[in-house]
Every structure is written in structure tokens, then in C-alpha cells.
Amino acid sequence: MDPSQDNPIVRFKAFFWALALFALFGIALGVIALLEKKEPKTLEDQAAVIRYENRAKVEAAQSANLTYKEIEAGKTVQVKPQDVFAHLGKELAATKPTAVEKPEQVIPGSATAKANEAAAANAAPVVIVETDPNAPIDPAVMDAGKAQYALCMACHGPEGAGVPGLAPPLANSEWVVGPVENPIRIVLRGLEGPISVNGVDYNLPLAMAPLAHLTDDQVAATLTYVRNSFGNKASAVTADQVKAYRGEVGRPALKVSDLKAPK
Numbered sequence: 001m002d003p004s005q006d007n008p009i010v011r012f013k014a015f016f017w018a019l020a021l022f023a024l025f026g027i028a029l030g031v032i033a034l035l036e037k038k039e040p041k042t043l044e045d046q047a048a049v050i051r052y053e054n055r056a057k058v059e060a061a062q063s064a065n066l067t068y069k070e071i072e073a074g075k076t077v078q079v080k081p082q083d084v085f086a087h088l089g090k091e092l093a094a095t096k097p098t099a100v101e102k103p104e105q106v107i108p109g110s111a112t113a114k115a116n117e118a119a120a121a122n123a124a125p126v127v128i129v130e131t132d133p134n135a136p137i138d139p140a141v142m143d144a145g146k147a148q149y150a151l152c153m154a155c156h157g158p159e160g161a162g163v164p165g166l167a168p169p170l171a172n173s174e175w176v177v178g179p180v181e182n183p184i185r186i187v188l189r190g191l192e193g194p195i196s197v198n199g200v201d202y203n204l205p206l207a208m209a210p211l212a213h214l215t216d217d218q219v220a221a222t223l224t225y226v227r228n229s230f231g232n233k234a235s236a237v238t239a240d241q242v243k244a245y246r247g248e249v250g251r252p253a254l255k256v257s258d259l260k261a262p263k
């Protein structure tokens with residue numbers, strides 16, 4: 001056979017040489033890749049290396065700071081940081097005096113509220129100076145009260161006629177024009193539960209919240225206005241009268257049974 005290009009044996013040999021070269025090239029590439037891998041090349045890789053180093057340092061520092069406790073005789077375990085915080089939190093909650101400076105900060109039903117209730121029950125009854133029901137009403141107080149009434153109006157309506165399902169009327173209400181302590185205490189403590197106003201029974205879904213943020217003067221002016229508007233006629237309310245009931249602020253909402261019978 002002619003050992004030329006056309007000889008199939010020669011061509012077969014060439015094929016194997018090519019195959020061997022190709023394999024060699026592959027191995028060389030693999031070796032290069034392996035060597036290359038040791039040095040992080042991209043910025044991301046370099047940053048990752050630093051991150052891993054830092055993490056290892058942080059973990060080492062954390063485990064060095066872990067405290068130990070003996071869970072049973074001779075058996076000591078490491079306390080996890082979160083356990084330390086939980087323990088610290090409990091300690092703080094138990095030792096820190098509760099800062100209850102304002103009566104409205106007292107949580108109903110709490111120990112402080114109960115202590116206040118007991119103190120209030122033993123306290124001397126509030127004595128107020130009655131206002132002459134025939135004395136003329138100061139127009140400036142009426143104006144101030146009218147402005148302040150915007151707050152009550154949201155529930156009791158612009159003409160004090162009440163809003164169905166929301167609040168009973170203030171017009172022709174025995175609770176408004178009756179003993180002055182009733183409306184004062186209602187504003188300072190709020191009111192809940194069934195109530196009858198001018199012969200109509202109300203059992204509203206929402207109670208009246210206390211509006212104790214109003215000053216004595218504001219409550220006095222608002223109630224003077226309400227007691228002398230919408231067809232109502234009653235004595236003016238003074239700031240001193242309101243002040244006399246301030247001590248009740250923060251106690252639970254009143255019920256009709258807590259009020260003085262109007263008639």
C-alpha cells in the first residue's frame with residue numbers, strides 16, 4: 001500500500017496523534033485551572049476572603065465572651081448570648097420601678113390601679129362649692145365652652161341631640177343638668193354600660209372614653225356651655241369643682257350606678 005495521504009493507516013495514526021494532543025491540552029488546562037484557583041482573582045473573591053476571616057474572628061470573640069453556668073452538679077454549660085439578654089431583661093423588669101407619674105398612665109386592673117382604688121375608697125368624700133343656679137353665666141366662658149364643644153360634637157352632635165348608635169343626647173339630659181359632679185366625672189373618667197337619658201334607654205356598643213387631657217378650665221367651660229345650650233338650663237361649672245374630681249382620673253370608666261341619681 002502506498003504510504004501516502006490516501007493510505008488509511010496513516011490517516012488513522014494522525015487521528016490518534018491529534019487525540020493525544022487534545023487530551024494533553026485538556027490536562028494542561030486542568031492543571032492551570034487548579035493552580036489559578038488558589039489565588040482569588042476577582043474583587044468579589046477577595047472580599048469574600050476578608051468576610052470569612054472577619055466572621056471567624058467575630059465567632060471566636062463571641063465564644064470567648066460566653067458565660068458559663070452550672071445546670072446540675074458538676075455539669076457546666078455555655079450560656080448563649082440570647083439567654084444572657086433574656087435573663088438581663090427579666091432582671092431589669094423585676095428591679096426597675098414602674099414610672100407611673102400621671103394617673104392616666106395607670107393600667108386598669110394593674111397593682112397600681114388596685115392600690116389607687118383602695119386609697120380612693122377610703123378617701124374622704126369630695127366636697128365642692130355649689131354654684132348659684134340663678135347667677136348670670138359669663139359670656140366669655142360660654143364662648144370658650146362653645147369652641148371646646150367641637151370635641152364632644154363629634155359624638156353628641158352639633159345640637160347635642162346625640163347620634164344614633166354612637167352617643168346619647170346632651171339636650172334635655174338629666175345627666176347634664178343634674179348634679180354637677182355627674183358630667184364632671186363622666187368627662188374625667190368616661191362612661192360605659194346601659195344608660196337612660198330623658199326616658200330613652202341606650203345600650204351603645206362603644207363607651208365614652210375619658211377626656212382627662214382637658215384642663216380644669218376647659219372642662220368647666222365646656223360643661224357650662226353644655227348645661228346652658230340646646231335648651232338646657234343649669235348652674236355654671238367652675239374649674240375648682242372640676243379640680244376636686246381630678247383625683248379620679250385613671251380609674252376605670254364609670255357606670256350609671258357610680259353616678260349620683262339626677263332626680
Ligand code: HEC
Binds near residue numbers: 174194195202208
Ligand atoms: C367618642 C365619642 C364621645 C365623645 C367625644 C364624647 N362623648 Fe359623651 N358619651 C359618649 C357615649 C358613647 C356616651 C354613653 C356612654 C354609655 O353608653 O354609658 C356618652 C355619655 C355622655 C353623658 C351622659 C349621657 C348623656 O347623654 O347625658 C354626658 C353628660 C356626656 N357624654 C358628655 C360629654 C361631653 C361634655 C363631651 C365633650 C367634652 C363628650 N361627652 C364627648 C360618647 C362621647
